[in-house]
Amino acid sequence: MAFIELQNATKKWAGAVGIDNVSLSIAKGSFVVLLGPSGCGKSTTLRIIAGLEQPDQGRVLIDGRDVTGVPPSKRGISMVFQSYALFPHLNVAENIVFGLKVRGVGRAERDERLETALARTGLKGYELRKPAQLSGGQRQRVALARAIIADHPICLMDEPLSNLDAKLRHSVRQEIRSLQRQLDMTVIYVTHDQTEAMAMADVVVLMKDGKIEQAGSPASLYEEPATAFSASFVGTPPMTLLPASGVPEALLPQPPQAAAKENLILGIRPESIRVTAGSANGLQGTVQNAEFMGAETFLYAGTAAGPLIARLPGRVSRAPGERISLEWDRGDAVLFDKTSGRRLESNSGNAGQKRAVTA
Amino acid sequence: MALYGWMLLAPALILLITFAFIPAFETVWASLYSKGTLRRPSHFVGVENYLSLFSDPAFRKVVTNNLIYAGITIPVSIAIALGMALWANAQIIGRGFVRAAYFTPTMLPMIAAANLWLFFYTPDLGVIDRITALFGFPSVNWLGQQETALYSVIAVTIWKEAGFYMIFYLAALQTISPELREAATVEGAGRWTYTRRVVLPLLAPTTMFVLVNALINSVKLIDHLFILTKGGPDNASKLILYWVWEMAFAYFDTPQAATMTTLILVVLGIVAAVQFAVLERRVHYR
Ligand SMILES: Nc1ncnc2c1ncn2[C@@H]1O[C@H](COP(=O)(O)OP(=O)(O)O)[C@@H](O)[C@H]1O
Ligand SMILES: [Mg+2]
Numbered sequence: 001m002a003f004i005e006l007q008n009a010t011k012k013w014a015g016a017v018g019i020d021n022v023s024l025s026i027a028k029g030s031f032v033v034l035l036g037p038s039g040c041g042k043s044t045t046l047r048i049i050a051g052l053e054q055p056d057q058g059r060v061l062i063d064g065r066d067v068t069g070v071p072p073s074k075r076g077i078s079m080v081f082q083s084y085a086l087f088p089h090l091n092v093a094e095n096i097v098f099g100l101k102v103r104g105v106g107r108a109e110r111d112e113r114l115e116t117a118l119a120r121t122g123l124k125g126y127e128l129r130k131p132a133q134l135s136g137g138q139r140q141r142v143a144l145a146r147a148i149i150a151d152h153p154i155c156l157m158d159e160p161l162s163n164l165d166a167k168l169r170h171s172v173r174q175e176i177r178s179l180q181r182q183l184d185m186t187v188i189y190v191t192h193d194q195t196e197a198m199a200m201a202d203v204v205v206l207m208k209d210g211k212i213e214q215a216g217s218p219a220s221l222y223e224e225p226a227t228a229f230s231a232s233f234v235g236t237p238p239m240t241l242l243p244a245s246g247v248p249e250a251l252l253p254q255p256p257q258a259a260a261k262e263n264l265i266l267g268i269r270p271e272s273i274r275v276t277a278g279s280a281n282g283l284q285g286t287v288q289n290a291e292f293m294g295a296e297t298f299l300y301a302g303t304a305a306g307p308l309i310a311r312l313p314g315r316v317s318r319a320p321g322e323r324i325s326l327e328w329d330r331g332d333a334v335l336f337d338k339t340s341g342r343r344l345e346s347n348s349g350n351a352g353q354k355r356a357v358t359a
Numbered sequence: 360m361a362l363y364g365w366m367l368l369a370p371a372l373i374l375l376i377t378f379a380f381i382p383a384f385e386t387v388w389a390s391l392y393s394k395g396t397l398r399r400p401s402h403f404v405g406v407e408n409y410l411s412l413f414s415d416p417a418f419r420k421v422v423t424n425n426l427i428y429a430g431i432t433i434p435v436s437i438a439i440a441l442g443m444a445l446w447a448n449a450q451i452i453g454r455g456f457v458r459a460a461y462f463t464p465t466m467l468p469m470i471a472a473a474n475l476w477l478f479f480y481t482p483d484l485g486v487i488d489r490i491t492a493l494f495g496f497p498s499v500n501w502l503g504q505q506e507t508a509l510y511s512v513i514a515v516t517i518w519k520e521a522g523f524y525m526i527f528y529l530a531a532l533q534t535i536s537p538e539l540r541e542a543a544t545v546e547g548a549g550r551w552t553y554t555r556r557v558v559l560p561l562l563a564p565t566t567m568f569v570l571v572n573a574l575i576n577s578v579k580l581i582d583h584l585f586i587l588t589k590g591g592p593d594n595a596s597k598l599i600l601y602w603v604w605e606m607a608f609a610y611f612d613t614p615q616a617a618t619m620t621t622l623i624l625v626v627l628g629i630v631a632a633v634q635f636a637v638l639e640r641r642v643h644y645r
Pocket of ligand 1: 013016017018019038039042044
């Protein structure tokens with residue numbers, strides 16, 4: 001069932017761990033996003049799948065075939081690079097058909113496929129321009145056109161939007177997604193931007209220090225974070241993490257044994273937090289800042305347990321320094337083990353660490 | 360505004376006029392006068408100096424020599440420089456060493472390089488003869504015979520220049536993003552296709568620059584002749600500029616030297632104009 005499979009892949013450099021024993025399986029036609037902070041091994045994973053890097057250990061399988069030692073051009077993949085990697089001396093059309101030309105595809109077919117690729121990416125009329133004469137967004141499209149013209153079943157993208165401005169990024173990510181659906185490609189997409197991951201992915205693979213932290217649908221990552229790291233990486237603003245010992249008993253889910261309380265971290269999503277003026281049951285805090293975002297307000301508060309972010313509907317005017325009480329339903333909070341970072345099984349959760357993804 | 364512009368230009372313009380235009384003009388002027396002697400002072404002769412120059416067999420010899428010299432040193436040193444740069448750039452270990460090894464000849468003054476090669480070329484005692492002797496070849500007077508003198512000089516020039524041009528190519532290669540190579544690899548291009556379709560076109564501006572330099576050097580650089588052959592034997596290795604120097608400072612034939620210099624100026628001017636007008640349009644500049 002798995003179309004692309006990475007089995008126990010490890011890649012190390014002198015002094016640096018690229019990835020450490022990573023296994024991943026990706027279904028045909030899915031859009032998988034590798035997410036994580038800079039240096040966590042996303043690009044290494046992608047490049048091993050591409051064949052631009054050889055794993056020290058482990059195997060890569062594509063469509064059931066072991067391609068571990070096979071060069072990139074024989075893996076049926078195309079790639080979009082972060083800097084686009086357009087050939088500066090070739091014009092748009094020449095850049096797009098570069099691969100077809102190298103592979104010896106005939107002139108007539110090349111022209112026909114060029115037309116289609118230009119139409120799909122909205123580049124008609126720019127054929128004769130050199131990359132230097134294009135805007136960032138247009139260059140990005142050329143890179144995209146070069147990737148789709150080959151008709152390869154797999155497309156790998158390494159932070160393809162990171163050089164675009166925020167507005168453009170928003171529209172291009174929808175275009176990429178719809179291209180992927182139209183062409184029924186399997187896409188592996190690398191980003192450090194969790195909003196991008198949440199918006200685009202069928203499956204998010206969250207990485208940290210060369211290992212997969214959690215993999216699953218965007219919803220499952222958000223709703224059932226497996227670790228404190230997942231919880232704090234996903235969501236804008238991210239989940240607030242506080243030492244459980246500093247939070248009133250009434251706000252803790254499933255009152256744990258007194259001894260364990262010191263070893264627990266409480267996590268609470270900003271939208272689960274309510275603010276009241278002066279309730280003695282809540283967590284006492286002081287307003288530090290209120291950011292009005294239009295439909296909602298982010299309230300930054302300081303408490304004895306640590307800083308906290310609440311996401312409140314509408315406009316909330318609270319002056320810095322104002323004393324407030326913070327509350328939430330104890331069922332909305334989650335607990336993590338302080339040493340391992342793992343989420344503790346509560347009444348309902350099934351946040352067991354799923355290493356391999358099957359989407 | 361116009362005045363201000365001229366004021367900004369003035370220093371460069373004054374220097375150019377004093378040290379380039381005026382001497383050039385005087386040279387052209389001098390080429391139209393006869394050589395003054397005690398009995399017959401110098402007088403205007405028009406193109407007579409040019410006519411006598413063209414009919415001089417020595418003139419034809421040095422021009423032919425210089426054409427052969429340029430025709431071999433330029434393409435060969437550029438080809439070696441490019442090949443070495445591509446090779447050195449591909450090495451991960453020892454890249455610094457390779458670079459240093461090929462750059463060293465460049466740092467030597469031409470005179471020192473010529474002295475070094477004089478030692479290589481010395482019949483019987485020189486390094487080259489000692490090596491060929493091991494294989495039973497007879498001793499050869501590389502610099503002293505007509506057939507080999509010019510080519511021996513050419514070898515020294517290539518040895519000296521190739522390393523210099525390699526540095527430019529290496530610098531240009533470093534600016535090519537490694538992602539381009541990876542993109543080409545993913546698209547199915549092998550090492551050779553990548554070099555031909557991507558690297559060489561991207562090196563075109565460097566080649567252009569190196570070509571202009573090599574061309575100018577093939578006329579301008581004659582220091583090694585003073586050490587190696589002095590143009591001999593029997594003009595076999597004499598280049599144009601050396602000949603001009605001889606006429607001006609050894610035979611004190613100023614009009615002939617001026618005539619020859621004027622011709623050099625005209626030819627170099629035409630070459631420069633052609634290069635910048637024709638080639639620039641075909642070369643990709645980023
Ligand atoms: N070619 C390399 N040589 C040495 N270390 C590398 C190399 N490529 C990546 N690394 C290291 O491997 C780790 C993961 O890198 P990478 O996969 O590029 O991270 P990212 O998630 O930001 O894409 C980093 O610590 C990086 O320094
Ligand atoms: Mg990266």
